[in-house]
Amino acid sequence: MPDAAPAPVSLVKTLTPLELARRQQQARTGDAILQLTAKLIADDHWAGSAGWSGPLPKYDNTPGSAENVARVTAEIERGFVSRNLPLNVVQRHVNGIAGREPLWSVIPKRKLPKGEKPNAEEQTLIDEFTDAFSGWWDNSGVWLAIQKALTTALWSEHGTLRLFVPRTKLLPGVTDGEGRTGLGIPGGLTLTEALSFISVQAPAWDAAGVMRDIEGRVSNAYFRYADALGVVFWELQERLPDGMTRVTPVATGSEGDSSDEYPVPDLLLFEVKLDPLIKDSIRRLSRFGNKTMTMGSRNVDLGGFVERTILNAQMPGKLVKDPNSPTGETFVAGTYNVGAGVTNFLNGIAIMKKDEETGQLVPSGNFSTPSIQYKDPSGWAVFGDTFAEIREAIFDEAKQLHVLITGDASASGVSRQQAVNDFINSLEPTRMALEQLVRWVINTVLRMGLHFIGRRPEYDAFHATAQARMSAVQPTPAEVDTALKLHGEGAISEESMMGRIGIEDVAAERARRAAEGITPTLALKILALAPAWVGLKALSLAFPVLEITPEQIEDQRQADLGGAAPVGAADLNLPDDAGLGDAANP
Structure with a gap:
């Protein structure tokens, strides 16, 4: 039989991880569209004249042409006016789903029957994990980093979050398990102390990313950084078998590169991938809007300083x-x-x-x-109305028309509700990505912290949950009144009513109400509707300064009931000094 033809060599197999990282990073930074979008988001709307969509002088190879092109271009740039509407819609989207910190928890992996709670041993570990991670969350700046990663993903399609242990935090003279002494994390730490060695950052759009195998699974990650002298370094991360991650802080491509291994299965760099909000239509509309504002500004000059x-x-x-x-x-x-x-x-x-x-x-x-002879320039309304149309078109592309409808007295409530629904629906992919990112942060940070103190297996029986808290829009007074009326008439439940008026955590709100007790407003309502003695009791709780005594409340109750409480038949034969006043009511 003839020899079988050799299998084609995959490009992934012929390039080293460092070569793949460099190629992927160069492809991203070399994308002219991404470069322009990055400048728009960074408020550089001129972008070396790439952000100007109006006419520019052309070089015609005649004497003085180059000077004329430079002079006219510089004059256009000097009068260039811009509005950062692309960043406006991205920030509104991020604030709609990540404006409030999410709800999260650590729970057992085993399925708990309905109504059953974790056992005492599990609850002890859950409390320890929760307290330690809460402290790390508050002190690490992770929430701002998460918001930045989402922002980057929404305009560039990819955003990253990186966990790392800074070399400056490591202590000298630490001996590892193989007997080597050097920089490291000392023993004898609590979980809270161990987590303090972990830092977090959201790399720039062109500094980090993940690499996938031919099946689309994440296999490696890279982070490109430079030191104070501008020397570029590469950090490479590799997913290993058995749930391990290898991190090479300074990768040179040789097998002798120093590396660290962590017992985490999903790398120390997470990539958020979202459908970009800033598409070509919004980029073009933004440039059109900037041209309109610039021409309007020029027109104001002409109107204020008329040439005759x-x-x-x-x-x-x-x-x-x-x-x-x-x-x-x-x-x-x-x-x-x-x-x-x-x-x-x-x-x-x-x-x-x-x-x-x-x-x-x-x-x-x-x-x-x-x-x-003179000619008056066009009125400002021409440019103002045009820009308003452009702004509306950008908000429509971003599913954010509710921003304009809120102040439009001619728009119906149905139109506003439809616009709000469109915006909320557009947040759904970002919500799922945010919750996945938060779960990864919790699981990875706790696994690393427990690894540092020699207790890594303890987390195998637990996992994290996360729930994003939407703050997209605030209900109008009319919507609040409608929800309260529907609840008062029994058409909707209390939980549905609270959801409509913007309360997401119903259980927590009920607990706060119970702890608050009877408020003055509620006491006055009770006074108007309930028997007098019940109203008096409510007043005593809501207004302690009135110093209403229990005796006064009891006297009022007796009066409301038509006299003293009846005496039991068995008490009629008691001696006169038996203390009938202490007898119980039937």
């Missing part, structure tokens, strides 16, 4: 003697005064005629009739 041309008029001046002039005099122009309140007197220019004897031009004795 005066025809057939003699400039102010005087005649001076000139022996070379046929008339012996020459007119020398003087200063033409300009500014507020200035009046100039202009004469027509003398009309000349040919002298038949000398053949020279001489005054005819007649003068021209002066006239003035």
Whole structure:
């Protein structure tokens, strides 16, 4: 049989992880569209003239052409006006789903039957994990890093979050399990102390990313950074079997590179991938809007400083003697005064005629009739209305029309609700990505911290949960009133009512209400509807300053019930001094 043809060599197999990282990073930074979008988000809307969609002078290879192109371009840039609407829609989207910190918890992996709680041993570990991670969350700045990663993903399609142990935090003289002594994390730490060695950052859009195998699974990650002298380094991460991650802080491509291994299965760099919010339509609309604002600004200058041309008029001046002039005099122009309140007197220019004897031009004795010509520029409304249309189109592309409808008195409640629903629906992919990212942070940080103190297996029986808290829109007063009425009429539950008025954690709100007790407002309602003694009891709880005593409340209760409480039949035969006042009510 003939030898089988060799299998094609995969590009992934022929390139080292460092070569793959460099190629992927260069492809990302070399994307002209991404570069332009990055400049728009960073508020550099001129972007070396790439952000200007209006006409520019062209070089025609004639003398002085280059200077003219540079001069006109510089003048356009000097008067360039921009609005950062791309960043506006991205930030509104991020704030809608990540404006409030998410709810999270650590729970057992085993399925708990309905109504069953973790056992005592599990609850002890859960409390320890929760307390330690809460402290790390508050002190590490992770929430701001998460928001930055989401922002980057929403305009560039990919955003990353990186966990790392800074070398500056490591202590000298630490001996590892293999007997090597050097920088490291000392023993004898609590979980809270161990977590303090972990830092977090959201790398720039062109500094980090993940690499996938031919099946699309994440296999490696890279982070490109530079030191104070500008020397570039590469950190490579590799997913190993058995749930391990190898981190090479300074990768050179050789097998002798120093590396660390961590018992975490999902690398120390997480990539958020989202459908980019800033698409070509929004980029073009943004450039159109900037051109409109720039032309409007230029138009204001023209309207405030109108150019006028005066025809057939003699400039102010005087005649001076000139022996070379046929008339012996020459007119020398003087200063033409300009500014507020200035009046100039202009004469027509003398009309000349040919002298038949000398053949020279001489005054005819007649003068021209002066006239003035000017053109008022377009009104600002032309540009203002155009920009308003552009702004609406950008918000429509981003599913954020509710921002404009809120202040539009002509829009119906149905229109606003539909716009709000469109915005909320657009947040759904970001919500799922955010919750996945938070779960990864909790699981990875706790696994690393327990690894540092020699207790890594303890987390195998637990996992994290996360729930994003949406803060997309605030309900209007009319919507709040409608929800309260529907609940009062029994059409919707209390939980549904709270959801409609913006309360997400119903259980926590009920607990707060229970702890708050009877408020003055509730006490006055009870006083108006309930029996007098019940109202008096409510007043005593809501207004302690009134010093209403239990005896007064009891007296009022007796009065409301029509007299003293009845006495039991068995008590009628008791002696007179048996203390019937202490007898229980039937």
